[in-house]
Amino acid sequence: xxxxxxxxxxxxxxxxxxxxxxxxxxxxxxxxxxxxxxxxxxxxxxxxxxxxxxxxxxxxxxxxxxxxxxxxxxxxxxxxxxxxxxxxxxxxxxxxxxxxxxxxxxxxxxxxxxxxxxxxxxxxxxxxxxxxxxxxxxxxxxxxxxxxxxxxxxxxxxxxxxxxxxxxxxxxxxxxxxxxxxxxxxxxxxxxxxxxxxxxxxxxxxxxxxxxxxxxxxxxxxxxxxxxxxxxxxxxxxxxxxxxxxxxx
Amino acid sequence: xxxxxxxxxxxxxxxxxxxxxxxxxxxxxxxxxxxxxxxxxxxxxxxxxxxxxxxxxxxxxxxxxxxxxxxxxxxxxxxxxxxxxxxxxxxxxxxxxxxxxxxxxxxxxxxxxxxxxxxxxxxxxxxxxxxxxxxxxxxxxxxxxxxxxxxxxxxxxxxxxxxxxxxxxxxxxxxxxxxxxxxxxxxxxxxxxxxxxxxxxxxxxxxxxxxxxxxxxxxxxxxxxxxxxxxxxxxxxxxxxxxxxxxxx
DNA sequence: CCCGAATACTGATCTATATCAACTACACCT
DNA sequence: AGGTGTAGTTGATATAGATCAGTATTCGGG
Numbered sequence: 001x002x003x004x005x006x007x008x009x010x011x012x013x014x015x016x017x018x019x020x021x022x023x024x025x026x027x028x029x030x031x032x033x034x035x036x037x038x039x040x041x042x043x044x045x046x047x048x049x050x051x052x053x054x055x056x057x058x059x060x061x062x063x064x065x066x067x068x069x070x071x072x073x074x075x076x077x078x079x080x081x082x083x084x085x086x087x088x089x090x091x092x093x094x095x096x097x098x099x100x101x102x103x104x105x106x107x108x109x110x111x112x113x114x115x116x117x118x119x120x121x122x123x124x125x126x127x128x129x130x131x132x133x134x135x136x137x138x139x140x141x142x143x144x145x146x147x148x149x150x151x152x153x154x155x156x157x158x159x160x161x162x163x164x165x166x167x168x169x170x171x172x173x174x175x176x177x178x179x180x181x182x183x184x185x186x187x188x189x190x191x192x193x194x195x196x197x198x199x200x201x202x203x204x205x206x207x208x209x210x211x212x213x214x215x216x217x218x219x220x221x222x223x224x225x226x227x228x229x230x231x232x233x234x235x236x237x238x239x240x241x242x243x244x245x246x247x248x249x
Numbered sequence: 250x251x252x253x254x255x256x257x258x259x260x261x262x263x264x265x266x267x268x269x270x271x272x273x274x275x276x277x278x279x280x281x282x283x284x285x286x287x288x289x290x291x292x293x294x295x296x297x298x299x300x301x302x303x304x305x306x307x308x309x310x311x312x313x314x315x316x317x318x319x320x321x322x323x324x325x326x327x328x329x330x331x332x333x334x335x336x337x338x339x340x341x342x343x344x345x346x347x348x349x350x351x352x353x354x355x356x357x358x359x360x361x362x363x364x365x366x367x368x369x370x371x372x373x374x375x376x377x378x379x380x381x382x383x384x385x386x387x388x389x390x391x392x393x394x395x396x397x398x399x400x401x402x403x404x405x406x407x408x409x410x411x412x413x414x415x416x417x418x419x420x421x422x423x424x425x426x427x428x429x430x431x432x433x434x435x436x437x438x439x440x441x442x443x444x445x446x447x448x449x450x451x452x453x454x455x456x457x458x459x460x461x462x463x464x465x466x467x468x469x470x471x472x473x474x475x476x477x478x479x480x481x482x483x484x485x486x487x488x489x490x491x492x493x494x495x496x497x498x
Numbered sequence: 499c500c501c502g503a504a505t506a507c508t509g510a511t512c513t514a515t516a517t518c519a520a521c522t523a524c525a526c527c528t
Numbered sequence: 529a530g531g532t533g534t535a536g537t538t539g540a541t542a543t544a545g546a547t548c549a550g551t552a553t554t555c556g557g558g
Contacts, residue, residue: 138387138388138390152355198505217508478523
């Protein structure tokens with residue numbers, strides 16, 4: 001059992017100052033999480049099933065492979081990675097999750113989580129009980145649509161990374177995608193911190209860590225980016241974008 | 250506009266013999282398509298929104314990239330491939346679709362189909378208008394669950410093929426997966442026809458066509474399979490299964 | 499502030515698979 | 529039937545990126 005997703009106790013949820021912070025309408029994520037296009041009344045019904053968790057330390061897991069599927073999680077702050085263990089016992093990174101993104105939707109058809117999900121930073125999540133959510137979705141068309149939309153988006157994302165791309169294209173695409181996701185969240189799209197290690201990036205992009213180092217160094221030489229440890233600055237977004245598209249020979 | 254998914258005309262749907270064939274309860278697919286766990290009354294409501302198309306010739310498209318998203322399709326008979334065109338103008342195969350499988354769910358979040366879908370064989374589909382389906386899903390919990398389950402399954406499938414596998418593993422996995430899907434449909438899991446070309450297989454698995462030829466030849470030499478043109482017979486399912494798992498060194 | 503352990507970078511090889519180049523065998527048309 | 533085009537196979541070579549090896553940097557803990 002994982003205690004991270006444990007509901008706030010009744011006691012907690014009655015403490016009004018605390019409760020207020022939980023309200024989706026007050027949430028700093030705005031419309032990034034699910035409650036898109038909902039009326040105030042609908043939002044309030046939605047809030048009643050959402051549970052905000054205590055802070056999560058870097059390295060702490062919120063799902064483990066094999067866990068019974070009960071809830072999905074929405075990232076409030078911080079960063080998570082999800083990964084599976086292959087037959088060789090090697091970790092395989094499946095995705096990174098920023099604030100506003102929903103984690104755990106791939107667990108539905110098995111009824112169990114197949115991936116492990118771990119915090120890379122001090123983080124916070126909201127726990128969304130899936131049964132309650134689908135019940136609610138029945139009377140709230142926009143919520144149902146939003147759930148379908150989020151899943152469909154993940155399918156598209158995976159279709160991209162499954163494509164046959166060169167190392168340069170993969171890494172450029174990764175940086176461009178991160179940049180866009182940060183922008184959407186109100187952070188700088190030109191300068192950001194890579195919460196994940198080179199090893200994690202490599203695993204996610206199906207490359208060797210050495211290749212990640214080399215390509216980042218090469219991009220820096222070519223003046224596309226400036227990298228210092230985990231700090232990345234994008235100097236030439238257009239050329240980076242271009243590098244993410246297949247080189248026409 | 251694509252005319253394949255055009256609704257049966259009212260005239261057609263009133264012709265009882267024809268109409269009877271459309272009924273999901275009579276469909277040879279049984280529970281492979283969506284109507285799982287539905288009551289007879291629910292099935293009948295579902296049937297009212299489903300439209301069976303006329304036969305589709307090999308090479309005929311049922312969706313084109315950019316088409317407005319209105320319906321998903323369920324394969325009745327035959328085989329389809331979906332593909333995208335990359336920046337180089339190269340076709341990139343995204344998946345193959347057998348009877349009972351649902352096509353087009355990745356179009357939801359964009360509101361447009363991003364993939365092209367073409368018949369590889371003489372085929373038939375049912376067209377499922379998505380709006381009507383989600384409306385229906387609201388009063389039919391099992392239908393809603395089924396939609397989520399199908400999307401979740403596609404996410405898992407993509408997570409697999411996105412993994413970093415060797416050519417041998419990819420091809421073994423491809424054969425094992427096909428075998429399982431045929432079995433589920435009541436066909437032989439030991440002997441089947443590859444409706445798709447070597448080129449399509451290669452594109453789907455992100456390999457060169459030459460590599461596909463060579464690996465199939467090697468599998469035959471090792472006594473795992475017998476290949477003759479498009480006909481495949483699986484001689485040693487256990488060893489093939491084993492070959493699909495990463496070699497432990 | 500120092501030390502050991504991660505983590506990251508760089509250079510030297512190796513290798514799986516792509517690419518290039520013939521060649522073969524059907525499949526389809528007239 | 530014969531001819532032509534497409535799909536598949538097989539061999540030779542090239543190469544992107546993995547692996548191996550060594551060094552540098554950062555970080556956490558006493």
